[in-house]
């Protein structure tokens with residue numbers, strides 16, 4: 551089993567301040583940390599390795615300081631870490647981020663084929679949850695989001711059973727490997743790191759790649775050039791006023807919605 555976990559360095563959003571003039575995050579106001587969901591993703595990989603054997607690599611795209619979160623991942627239990635860092639990656643939106651990470655994953659899989667890719671459910675700064683599914687689409691492997699349990703990894707049939715959170719419940723599914731999972735925080739508790747891991751992490755030097763180390767890269771799809779997203783404005787949305795709480799089961803709630811719509815039909819242009 552070769553598991554690759556994608557990890558992102560983020561500002562600690564419990565501390566970060568918003569610049570009231572520009573309405574942007576003042577990244578210098580908060581320390582950079584391993585995205586909390588990604589810590590759970592690494593811990594998931596550690597549990598799978600304990601049950602099924604194998605190796606854990608972590609991969610990050612970010613500035614040179616992102617080596618710190620790779621070391622943190624080694625402390626949790628990763629065996630090795632890759633950082634892709636290059637000016638050409640700067641200004642990437644989720645489309646360009648997933649492209650760059652998929653190219654790095656292509657190179658990693660040439661060194662050692664990948665069975666499972668694990669991401670966090672979302673990054674606490676960008677918060678889109680798009681990068682994991684974006685990578686899966688580019689690598690043409692199944693994405694499974696909001697995962698809360700991974701069980702029955704069968705190395706012979708190359709299938710894995712997964713429990714994922716959905717609205718009002720959960721879903722049990724089985725899929726083929728390689729696949730990509732995005733994990734919720736409740737999938738596990740982060741264990742205290744054993745001393746040998748801490749020593750290994752302190753001495754660990756991640757593998758660092760620039761764009762020129764990756765193969766078949768279309769540079770127009772990287773960084774700002776490859777990012778069609780435009781941030782028009784950032785603002786705190788006003789608190790919604792009024793509203794109506796529905797009660798009862800789904801049928802009761804549907805009836806209540808129809809009543810509300812009928813009472814307010816002059817607001818709609820439906821005859």
Ligand SMILES: Cc1cc2nc3c(=O)[nH]c(=O)nc-3n(C[C@H](O)[C@H](O)[C@H](O)COP(=O)(O)OP(=O)(O)OC[C@H]3O[C@@H](n4cnc5c(N)ncnc54)[C@H](O)[C@@H]3O)c2cc1C
Pocket residue numbers: 556557558559585587588591609610611612639640641642643644645647651668669670671672673674675676677678679680681682777779780781
């Ligand atoms: C126009 C524009 C320019 C931007 N410029 C920059 C910039 O210069 N620098 C910058 O830091 N951000 C920049 N961003 C933000 C950047 O697009 C997102 O932070 C990034 O694409 C990840 O999206 P997200 O935070 O929503 O991650 P999500 O999709 O919420 O993350 C889900 C999971 O994907 C994985 N993941 C996400 N990002 C990474 C990563 N970098 N490395 C490894 N795994 C990852 C993690 O497992 C994470 O838990 C820019 C955004 C826009 C719209």
